[in-house]
Structure formats: C-alpha cells, structure tokens
Amino acid sequence: MANELTAAVQLSAGAAVIDLKGEINAFAESAMNAAYAQAMQSKPSSIMLNFHSVDYINSTGIALIVSLMAQARKSGVKFMATGLSPHYLEIFKITRLVDFMTIVPDAASAASVVAKT
C-alpha cells in the first residue's frame, strides 16, 4: 500500500491533538480508531485532527472522520481540524463537515486554540 496512515496523539491541558500522516482511506480505520481511543482516555474537552501531513483523503476516509465526529459528539467533545490543504478544505465544505467542526487554519492558530481549551 502506498502511504499507510500513522496517527500520533499529543495531550495538552484539556485538548488532544491527533497528528495524522499518510493517506486516510479504508486502510486507515484501525490507526484512526486507535488514536481516537487513546485521545479519549485523557477525557479531553476537545479533539483536534491535524491533517498537515495527510496527502490523500477519499470518501471512505471522509466516512471514518464522520464516524469519529459522531462518537465525539455523543461524548460531548468538541471536534476541530487544522492543516487542511485548500483542496481538502473545499472537500470539507462540499461535504459540510466544516459546519460541525472548528477549522483552525495553521499550526500557530492551532496551538493558541488548544491552549485556550
């Protein structure tokens, strides 16, 4: 497989940041779910997905993200995203994911948002 997803969790104050690297497709499910479970262990008030090092997201990947958003919503955890390329930001607009998460434009803003969480 071309570029398997890795997901690293950083915990900071009340927030968990999941740094994603690789492709978000059908092969990414276990890495995404494991990272989410790890992040939730710290009982964060928010979870931020960092897409800076993600080079491909397909419709199955969108479904994985929706699934995590649904779980976070059920647990009352705020969902955020940063590091999206202009193309994937457009995809998130087309799919309306942006209506249900906070989009943070860059790493500096992300750090500031996480610090305030």
Next chain:
Amino acid sequence: MDPQWTTLKEFSLPSERGNERQAMTQVADAVKELGLPAARLEKLKTAVAEATMNALEHGNKFHADVPVLIKVLTSPDAVAVQITDHGGEQNIPEAETPDLEAKLAGMQTPRGWGLFLIKNLVDEMNVTSDEKHHTVELILKRTEVNHGE
C-alpha cells in the same frame, strides 16, 4: 463523442483495493501537458479516484483479474475521463445528498459520499451501461467556470 475530442491515454488496472491511487496518478500524468489550473486538477484527480473506487468495488467486486478500463480525452475546452467496469447488470444509483446530521446522530451509516463528491467536483458526469459494462464519464472544463469557484 464529438470528433473534436482526442485520446490522450488509455490504460487498465486490476480490481484491487487501493488501485484508485494509480488511476489518479496516471490521469494526472496524461493531462499534465494541458496545464490545468491546480485547483481543477485536484478536483479531477479526486473525482477519478472516487469513480475508480466504485468501479473496483461495486462494478468488479475486487476481482483482480477483471480490469477497470480508463480512457482520458481532451477537447479544446474540456477534459473527459471514461471509467469502465464489468458491472453492467446492476444499476448505478443516483447521487444523493448525504444527510450529515443523521450520520452524526448514528442514524445512518457514515459512508455514502463517493457519487456525491464526484458530482460536486466535475462539470458533468454521464453514466452509460450495456449488459456487461458500466462507463462513468467525467467532464471537466479546462479553465475555471465563472460561478464563484
């Protein structure tokens, strides 16, 4: 198809999970000489990947020995990509707008984004079928269309 269309590339891929990435790369390579604006190229690549995924999974059921055929054409105004699978006996459903609220509430599967994405990324999507094959044709204008893009 109008005679002004010329073929840039034809190729086939085995129906194995993940091969949509190869389709995307080969189509991008085929249209490189046209100098599409970057945003339009990204839209075409994603639409091709999604249509190829559908062909691999739903059309050819991931039978590796059954190929997906891909043809890339160009005209003075547009690019067309035709993606053909061997699933002609089944209908391709209409692209419906997913109900994100229902998906987030756990009332619907989180899946079901592929056709919706394709329709929103290209200027035209045409589906033709015979007894054995489906062909999905994606058409994208070569320059940006003036409606807020």
